[in-house]
Amino acid sequence: MWRTWAEENHDKAYLSSLTRASLGWSDANTFPNGQWAKGHVTTSLTEFFLDWANAQDLTADPLLGLCKEAALCIATALRVLYRSDVWLPKDVAHIIADNGLRFLSLYRILSVRS
Numbered sequence: 001m002w003r004t005w006a007e008e009n010h011d012k013a014y015l016s017s018l019t020r021a022s023l024g025w026s027d028a029n030t031f032p033n034g035q036w037a038k039g040h041v042t043t044s045l046t047e048f049f050l051d052w053a054n055a056q057d058l059t060a061d062p063l064l065g066l067c068k069e070a071a072l073c074i075a076t077a078l079r080v081l082y083r084s085d086v087w088l089p090k091d092v093a094h095i096i097a098d099n100g101l102r103f104l105s106l107y108r109i110l111s112v113r114s
Contacts, residue, residue, distance in 0.1 A: 005048045014038050046075050063113060070106035073099040 006013035015022055015036060025032035034042065053068040077099035084092055 001052070002045060002048045005051060006044060009047075009051075011044050011047070012040065013044065014041050043075075043078065046071050050075060063110065066106055066110055066113075070103050070110065073103035073106065077103065 002018065003013045005011075020026070022035050023032040024035040036042075049071050050068065053064065053071070056064070058065040058068060077096045080092060080099075081096050084096075088096070
């Protein structure tokens with residue numbers, strides 16, 4: 001689904017496939033930790049997930065709803081950061097920090113609930 005999304009959105013899919021190995025997910029007792037070298041893959045996967053999640057009714061799955069909110073926070077923080085100059089104006093820094101801290105808070109909640 002991600003590769004199809006990437007093609008439709010003119011996004012470069014640097015991985016030929018997503019596998020347990022590329023996700024760094026050796027077994028069900030460990031958490032995945034992406035094994036790729038390009039930051040773009042993470043950005044692309046996040047944007048794909050947000051597009052997918054926006055098309056779903058997530059009311060029956062509160063964890064996925066929190067995942068969507070967390071993905072939106074980190075995507076916003078990184079998008080604003082990458083589009084900014086080296087020196088951030090105060091208002092821009094607040095946007096990045098608020099979204100980054102909200103992401104970390106949601107990540108903590110998700111890590112203990114899953």
